[in-house]
Amino acid sequence: MQKLYHSIDNIAGSVITLRADGVKYRELAEVASRNGSSLAQVIKLDGDRVTLQVFAGAKGIATDAQVRFLGRPMRVPFSDALLGRSFTGSAQPRDKGPALTDNLIDIGTPSVNPAKRIMPRNMVRTNIPMIDVFNSLVESQKLPIFARAGEPYNALLARIALQAEVDIIILGGMGLKYDDYLTFRDTLDESGALSRTVMFVHTASDPIVECTLVPDISLATAEQFALKGKKVLVLLTDMTSFADAMKEIAITMEQIPSNRGYPGDLYSQLASRYEKAVDFEGAGSITILAVTTMPGDDVTHPVPDNTGYITEGQFYLRNGRIEPFGSLSRLKQQVNKNTREDHRTIMDAMIKLYASYKETLEKQSMGFRMSEWDNKLLKYGDRFEKEMMDLSVNIPLEKALDLGWQILADCFNPDEAGIPSKLTAKFWPKA
């Protein structure tokens, strides 16, 4: 028998408090008021005082609203019928399709046993040299794109999604502009990828609590597909909105903020989502590609900073290009030893020289005389930016490596590139 409660004591932000008994921690409740009804979740128990977080926000909730506890935690439907559909942050249909109610699964499932994880071993080819050559993406990796607002990160995300060889794409949108959502949908539709995509989208105008549910729902769904043997790519954009939503809620709950208003458990909260990236032995895998916008283009901001410590590298998107400095794929070593023997060498040598080029640019801008070496670097840097870094370059890894040797040979002598003599002997293009 389910009891109904009619007397709410406190309402603040999206949080309500009432007296009730027999309530379980994290249980769901339905809050019905004359302005509509919404789901809510128990976030604190103190004696008989129960604190609930209302998914649709507390706007319009009356003190005599009806609260019914459901005796179960948050669940979402899971089946193949999800494919091609789009939903809100609380798993309600956003498109015109029917609501799904079958086969409910828990969200926020426990962590994978580290002893059951396996070493990542498959490279995900994207045909973008800045990724394939310099920072290879690996199946089961979790990788964010750091960018300031305004960079074409969603376009990059969509392009990687389309070119990467995966079975299922799950898009988790948080604080997304409505037209960005439409762009995503249209891009996937045009390329025929929509039928293998599930979208959970919270737009900027939706209730804030739904924003915090998107990663959990997306990843719980991804986990189910992966357990059924599918290779799943999860796109999360934008995780800074997610963190901001948590901040907003934490402050309303009067929690002590730690850094710039963010709650003290920001790291653990982000980690428990990102750590869902996994390669299941004998089943599928989850790869997570996320966007973290950097307020003020500041990487030391708490959200990108904590993210960087969690994820396996990061891509910096700056001026429409993936920056070679700072961008890093921590798992590249797992795969770039099996591609071609010169892969690592080219990767290291070209970046080192590009760093020297940057120094030379600085000198040049201050009006210093350019030495012969400086001129070589200038020529090199220019070609590197045009032929490698530009995001419109679309060539497979092997072609990109060959191109790398060609650029080096056009600009330097073999002993200037800092490459072991064994490899120069084999790969240096003959004039």
Added chain:
Amino acid sequence: METTGKIAGVNGNMITVAFDRAVAQNEVGYACIEQDGKTLRLMSEVVRIRGRVADMQVFEDTRDLEIGGQVVFTGNLLAAELGPGLLKQIYDGLQNPLPQLAEQCGFFLQRGTYLNALDRKTKWSFTPVAKPGDRLTAAETIGTVPEGIFKHRIMVPFAFRGVYTVKEVAPAGEYTVDQDIATLTDANGKDFKVQMMQRWPVKLPITCFAERLKPVDTMTTRVRPVDTFFPVALGGTYCIPGPFGAGKTVLQQIMSRYSDVDIVVLAACGERAGEVVETLREFPELEDPRTGKTLMDRTVIICNTSSMPVAAREASVYTAVTIASYYRQMGLHVLMLADSTSRWAQALRELSGRLEEIPGEEAFPAYLESLIANFYERAGLVRLKDGTTGSVTIGGTVSPAGGNFDEPVTQATLKVVGAFHGLSRARSDARRFPAIDPLDSWSKYKSVIEHDRVERLRGILRHGNDVAQMMKVVGEEGTSNQDFMTYLKGELLDAVYLQQNAFNDVDAATPADRQRDMFAVVEKAMLAEYPFDDKAVARKFFQGVTQAFIDWNQTPADGEEYGKRRDEILKLVEDAAI
């Protein structure tokens, strides 16, 4: 009768419990959930007592806990099981063996499942050492069992106070860890049965040794900038702070592989699971350069990764250091690596926030500093009661917010460690690995090379760095040839000695002898005077030397080519020098 309590509040992983009889601070209890006719028991620890109400942190997800739910107290503090069988194991922060958990629960960690840390079925071949009538105190040897390549000492339990007389010792033979192997009688004539396994509360240090000694001997790690420039001593402490992506974990992994110690205890504390997996999968394959066995044979892994429950993360560093100290009691040298202590500090912060304590800097609790100091103080070189020595060396990584060392965890750590390997973003961006900042880092320990020689080269490096800074303002043409040469010499030291290619088998690990050899050559190249009056020529010369050096660095030391390549460099230098 055991103490019980009722849940009076739930907030995140913190529960408030009204109890009936006595409870102790840090006592362990189990919060119960009745579900489908079964009882799920979640391990918790008392963190604060106010009147008849205790605040407890739950080591698991608190979903489904109810007001009025039962809590059973155990009367014990959080303790680690110590005995043969710890090596090669992979534990979570509460010492549950993860591979066995996986067998039982599959892919996911199920809450409320706790297993014995030490297998109760494995038989160990026991050889008695003590004889009836012997008088023993805590940590003195009763007998030994072979554990891999080590002689594992079965000792009088550390919690025994005073002198005990051996009444009986089991004869040599095969025993499990929970079988009685001796009977000891205390001063009052009371008998105690002793097993191979004992428990020790993880938050208390083990101090059953004769005395603590000053760490003097270098613990070689085969990382050149560490051994030569910023060495670590056996029984010492060091920290590696650095922004993300600067290579903290790779450096830790290299040190865990090549450090000259008997046993390595790795505490993966709140970091990425993927990195632990690398260790888990690679260590059983890799050969220990010292013994020829696999690296796993001398390793214990405590793994509480970032998505595992936060409260257990706090416990994991203590579990790790307790295991390390246990092996120290056997006269072994143990290296304990904690990656990362910042995550541990953050776990404390979350806890403190839930307790609504008055926050200190960046909301960290005010007692953070003393906790960090206490933790590092558990390292040390000791003389045991039988005269042999053992040590625990602690190396902790720190992940400062924004890569800024001016934050509470880094600062509190720097005060108490003996060596500081600061990693810099500028170096990692330029792919200069290991990215240990050669100017900011420091060490109080003894290097593998004489102090004066190291300092002389470091002086050139520092000067070269000043020149580089100046050159940014006045340009190359505004720099004197002499200064420019100093700059190039600094760059040479950096490129060929301070940087190591972790992915080249030879270059990744340089034994102390080879370091001395290399140092002599690079020293010669740096101290020589060159007559170049053209900067381009000078640069070209140093590029040539660097190239020759890099080739040498990647040449195995046992071949003929090794000496040949060294002579080549020396000849280059001699021909060019005045």
